Amino acid sequence: MTLVEAAQDVLDQAAKMFVDEASAKAVSHARYRLDGPLRVAIAGKVKAGKSTLLNALVGEPLAPTDTGECTKIITWYRNGHTYEVLLHPRDGSAPQQVRFHRDDGAIEVDLGARQAIEVDRLEITWPSQGLKQITLIDTPGIDSLTDGISTRAFEFLDPEDSETAADAVLYLMKHIHASDLRLLEAFHDDSVSSPNPINAVAVLSRADEIGAGRLDSMASARRIAGRYGEDRRLRRLTQIVVPVAGLLAETAATLTQAEFRSLQQLAEVPTKEMERVMLSADRFVEAKPETPLTSLERRELLDRFGLFGVRLSLALMRRKVVQSSVELSEELTTRSGLSELQTVLTTLFVDRSDVLKARSALLVVERLCNENPELEGASRLLLEVERIIAGAHPFNELTTMAALRSGWVKGRPTDLLAIERVLGSHGSTRWQRLEVDPATSEEDLRTAAMSQLGRWQRVAENPFSSHDLSTAARVAVRTLEAIVTESRANQEASGAAAQR
Ligand SMILES: Nc1nc2c(ncn2[C@@H]2O[C@H](COP(=O)(O)OP(=O)(O)O)[C@@H](O)[C@H]2O)c(=O)[nH]1
Numbered sequence: 208m209t210l211v212e213a214a215q216d217v218l219d220q221a222a223k224m225f226v227d228e229a230s231a232k233a234v235s236h237a238r239y240r241l242d243g244p245l246r247v248a249i250a251g252k253v254k255a256g257k258s259t260l261l262n263a264l265v266g267e268p269l270a271p272t273d274t275g276e277c278t279k280i281i282t283w284y285r286n287g288h289t290y291e292v293l294l295h296p297r298d299g300s301a302p303q304q305v306r307f308h309r310d311d312g313a314i315e316v317d318l319g320a321r322q323a324i325e326v327d328r329l330e331i332t333w334p335s336q337g338l339k340q341i342t343l344i345d346t347p348g349i350d351s352l353t354d355g356i357s358t359r360a361f362e363f364l365d366p367e368d369s370e371t372a373a374d375a376v377l378y379l380m381k382h383i384h385a386s387d388l389r390l391l392e393a394f395h396d397d398s399v400s401s402p403n404p405i406n407a408v409a410v411l412s413r414a415d416e417i418g419a420g421r422l423d424s425m426a427s428a429r430r431i432a433g434r435y436g437e438d439r440r441l442r443r444l445t446q447i448v449v450p451v452a453g454l455l456a457e458t459a460a461t462l463t464q465a466e467f468r469s470l471q472q473l474a475e476v477p478t479k480e481m482e483r484v485m486l487s488a489d490r491f492v493e494a495k496p497e498t499p500l501t502s503l504e505r506r507e508l509l510d511r512f513g514l515f516g517v518r519l520s521l522a523l524m525r526r527k528v529v530q531s532s533v534e535l536s537e538e539l540t541t542r543s544g545l546s547e548l549q550t551v552l553t554t555l556f557v558d559r560s561d562v563l564k565a566r567s568a569l570l571v572v573e574r575l576c577n578e579n580p581e582l583e584g585a586s587r588l589l590l591e592v593e594r595i596i597a598g599a600h601p602f603n604e605l606t607t608m609a610a611l612r613s614g615w616v617k618g619r620p621t622d623l624l625a626i627e628r629v630l631g632s633h634g635s636t637r638w639q640r641l642e643v644d645p646a647t648s649e650e651d652l653r654t655a656a657m658s659q660l661g662r663w664q665r666v667a668e669n670p671f672s673s674h675d676l677s678t679a680a681r682v683a684v685r686t687l688e689a690i691v692t693e694s695r696a697n698q699e700a701s702g703a704a705a706q707r
């Protein structure tokens with residue numbers, strides 16, 4: 208039985224047991240979620256760049272940015288066949304379709320006479336390739352935990368509210384603040400293991416601004432993200448810190464031919480001259496009349512690319528690294544950090560979406576059982592949930608990885624990192640776990656797996672290893688055994704095919 212099937216089975220049992228309206232709704236929701244795409248929430252403070260990054264990930268400017276009534280509402284963006292906006296009122300009354308329109312910018316939703324505070328959430332269905340594998344959830348900023356809007360974003364991320372909680376979260380921050388850590392901690396429930404970095408990725412956002420827009424801004428951002436990634440407090444809460452210049456990524460996805468031509472004109476100005484003009488945003492906009500383009504056009508470029516983006520584009524064009532708008536778009540997507548974030552999302556979330564979704568479903572049942580201990584069968588069902596969680600190897604991998612990240616496991620740092628990798632911290636394919644090239648032959652892959660298997664078996668059995676380290680090593684051994692078995696089966700299958 209797969210993990211999803213096991214969760215399905217537990218939900219079926221729960222549906223028969225928990226018949227009151229609220230519980231029944233929670234169970235049917237959980238069931239519905241299990242079949243749908245993974246839900247990833249984008250959280251962080253106001254102006255961290257959440258909506259901009261959402262647009263970059265979708266590849267279309269759907270979400271309104273900056274301020275405005277609708278940016279205060281939790282908004283879901285899901286793929287579908289039709290264009291539709293559903294408004295879920297805060298008072299619990301039935302969701303209703305509302306009017307919206309879109310020219311070439313963000314979707315503008317007509318709230319009618321309603322205030323943002325009266326809306327629980329908006330659910331936007333939009334046919335989009337970028338939303339096929341994950342449903343993205345834009346959240347309002349969380350700055351002070353006392354103001355109404357922030358409190359709701361906070362409640363939403365809190366897993367107590369399991370009906371709307373996300374399966375995973377992308378947390379955006381410009382710098383680490385104590386309140387950032389508090390928020391992340393709230394998202395990590397203590398049911399499966401505590402604390403839990405398995406479903407969170409931190410993004411060092413607006414990375415282009417870090418070096419004041421200089422050409423080496425992304426390199427600086429990468430260094431800072433690396434340092435953050437080693438921070439003990441942060442490692443307990445998230446898997447990885449990725450720097451991203453969201454604005455540039457969004458622009459790259461929607462780059463126009465006209466913008467490319469404007470940049471071309473600027474690229475023809477002698478470098479020295481242009482450097483003087485580009486010392487600051489103001490200078491760039493107010494440059495001498497002989498600089499190409501009008502002030503307004505230059506301001507528009509700045510709004511779309513940022514100072515760093517303009518500088519980078521000009522450098523790429525001058526050096527003939529890019530010669531068309533398509534090439535520029537591709538290069539900027541990579542250099543903005545978006546490609547890397549997409550890889551991280553795929554390896555850590557999408558490839559593991561069954562595990563994360565099954566986990567979300569089991570947590571719902573666990574909560575219901577804990578809330579209704581007197582109900583007949585509740586303690587038996589709770590045991591079953593615990594048995595699934597304890598017995599399923601993917602969960603063991605995730606919880607062990609969380610324990611390693613929490614700093615609970617004592618051992619040599621290099622050993623701990625190596626175990627984490629085997630458990631899938633850098634992705635769950637065999638070559639990512641073994642840190643080998645994807646083109647490695649089955650035989651070499653198996654040799655690599657066997658050698659690691661021996662290493663961790665010795666650690667597991669070493670009487671001087673701490674108890675936690677032995678446990679972690681044993682989980683890694685189990686992962687490696689599965690890799691060896693799979694590789695042997697693959698080789699036998701291809702051998703048999705060759706003989707035929
Ligand atoms: N320079 C720069 N500006 C950004 C970036 N991301 C967002 N912004 C700007 O920051 C402001 C707030 O962005 P928004 O996405 O609305 O932030 P949110 O409140 O977190 O949703 C907007 O004016 C964006 O254009 C970025 O990566 N670089």
Ligand SMILES: [Mg+2]
Pocket residue numbers: 257258259271272273278345346347
């Ligand atoms: Mg926003």
